[in-house]
Amino acid sequence: MTKIANYLLLEKEDDLVTIRMTAELQDDVGTIGYIDFTKEEHLAKEDVILNLEASKTVMEIVSPIAGRIVKINHAASDTPTLLNSEKATENWLCVLADVDATEFDALEDA
Template sequence: MKKIDNFLIIEKNGDIYTIYPSAELQDDIGTTGFLQYQKDKKHLKKGDLVLTIEASKAVLYVRTPISGTIIEINENAIKKPDLINSHLDNENWIVKLKDVNFEEFDILEDY
């Protein structure tokens, strides 16, 4: 099941929720040159800053559309930021969450 909010795609696979940039967002920001995760937080509330993206067309502050606990960040994208511009979901993902507030997820627009 996939939902979308503010050009972020949220995919539910069992108990894991993965957040990706949409193709429109990738196009709007241009080529990504630098990523900085907010590593001081493990549990995110809806609206918390999770990632700063510096790209050719914009600097983007990515805020989580749902509350949950971070289980993984895209370490490969830190080393190679242009992976965020990939069209492959196994490369361009931002963060993986568990213990998500399902009501927050459920009210998002279907993708």
């Protein structure tokens, strides 16, 4: 099941939620040159997932849901342009566990 919020796609598979930027957000920010992921292990709703610098903007990407971070796309830290990729295997930001099902279900369907 895929939801959308804050120009992010949230894909739920089993008990894990993968967060990635929408194609629209990728276009809006331009080529990403630098990212800095949060060092936190848990995200509350509206917590910063990462800071990014791109050709068109500098911004924070915030989480639309709360959860425990179980995986971060560290390859994107070394090669930030991976977040501009169309490939889902490259452009993901993080994976969350312990996401409240009601909170997830309340998000807009993609």
